[in-house]
Amino acid sequence: MSSILTNASAMTALQTLAQTNKNLATTQNRISTGLRVTEASDNVAYWSIATGMRTQNSVLAAVQDGLGLGKAIVDTAYTALDKSIKIAQDIQAKYVAKETSGTDEDIIEAEIANLKAQIVQIAQSATFQGVNLLKANAEAQKVVTGFDAGGDTPGITTMEVAVYDLEAALTQATTSGTVGGAIDAMKAAAAALGSSKTRITTQTEYTKDLVDALNRGIGTLVDADMNAESARLAALQVQQQLGIQGLSIANTNSQNILSLFRN
Known part of the structure; x- marks a missing residue:
């Protein structure tokens, strides 16, 4: 079902992109500090x-x-x-x-x-x-x-x-x-x-x-494993780009609805 009030695909794509951005920020912080545990919220025990x-x-x-x-x-x-x-x-x-x-x-x-x-x-x-x-x-x-x-x-x-x-x-x-x-x-x-x-x-x-x-x-x-974090950064950057593209595609569904009302 197509709806102008709810775009489920866009919502899913946005959630995925938000999580990717969060993971990307975590990885970038590890690379910049050299630490994977900088505060208690990262890992209380460690x-x-x-x-x-x-x-x-x-x-x-x-x-x-x-x-x-x-x-x-x-x-x-x-x-x-x-x-x-x-x-x-x-x-x-x-x-x-x-x-x-x-x-x-x-x-x-x-x-x-x-x-x-x-x-x-x-x-x-x-x-x-x-x-x-x-x-x-x-x-x-x-x-x-x-x-x-x-x-x-x-x-x-x-x-x-x-x-x-x-x-x-x-x-x-x-x-x-x-x-x-x-x-x-x-x-x-x-x-x-x-x-x-x-x-x-x-x-x-x-x-x-x-x-x-x-x-x-x-x-x-x-300490952060810089080799692993470097590989993770590259993967997350690709995921971010794909997420942006996926969100863009999902948003075009609303534009397609307009075509139904054109003569």
């Missing part, structure tokens, strides 16, 4: 999971900053202590030379005093962001070691790094034997710092890997 993972990534970014600061503090102290041990070994050699007959004790004593002053200077300059683990009266420092996401109270984990009074390390050392004892203490302190340094480095690498894993997980959930 959006919620991705949002939680992004929050965890933000926390881990802060942890990475804390690890970097802690590593720099420990590394500064370790480097200074390592250099001081080498100088202390030179001091020990000087004391051995001093005990050898025929040497100028005054010259050697002056050299030893100069070397000890170097160690004191190293201790005083081994500072990073105002923190010095080798200076006299320094306080033990807490440094970030990671993030504990489990348990009832997730949060940043820390460890305490002990200080070593490098300024006073060789103050009382006046013989090769006493210097040897000071060197042993310096080595023990360096070993402790080295262990802390290794722990922080390991945790830094793990945190970076964890961030990468979370980013991959987020991408799996919300």
Whole structure:
């Protein structure tokens, strides 16, 4: 039946075209943003999971900053202590030379005093962001070691790094034997710092890997497949063109009715 009030074909064609335009807009948005889930209405479950993972990534970014600061503090102290041990070994050699007959004790004593002053200077300059683990009266420092996401109270984990009074390390050392004892203490302190340094480095690498894993997980959930979206865009553009043509054809039915009333 032909009617001038209702054009069923045109209505169907219009609905089809409207749906095609809606799908086309969705695909174009995915291509422009690179995401197939940009808000909760796109996919509630995936959006919620991705949002939680992004929050965890933000926390881990802060942890990475804390690890970097802690590593720099420990590394500064370790480097200074390592250099001081080498100088202390030179001091020990000087004391051995001093005990050898025929040497100028005054010259050697002056050299030893100069070397000890170097160690004191190293201790005083081994500072990073105002923190010095080798200076006299320094306080033990807490440094970030990671993030504990489990348990009832997730949060940043820390460890305490002990200080070593490098300024006073060789103050009382006046013989090769006493210097040897000071060197042993310096080595023990360096070993402790080295262990802390290794722990922080390991945790830094793990945190970076964890961030990468979370980013991959987020991408799996919300990233658009650009190859698929490109193919879908081409198909929808063809559907849009055909829909427009179909609507145009349906609208000509009303014009055909006029021909029935012409002489």
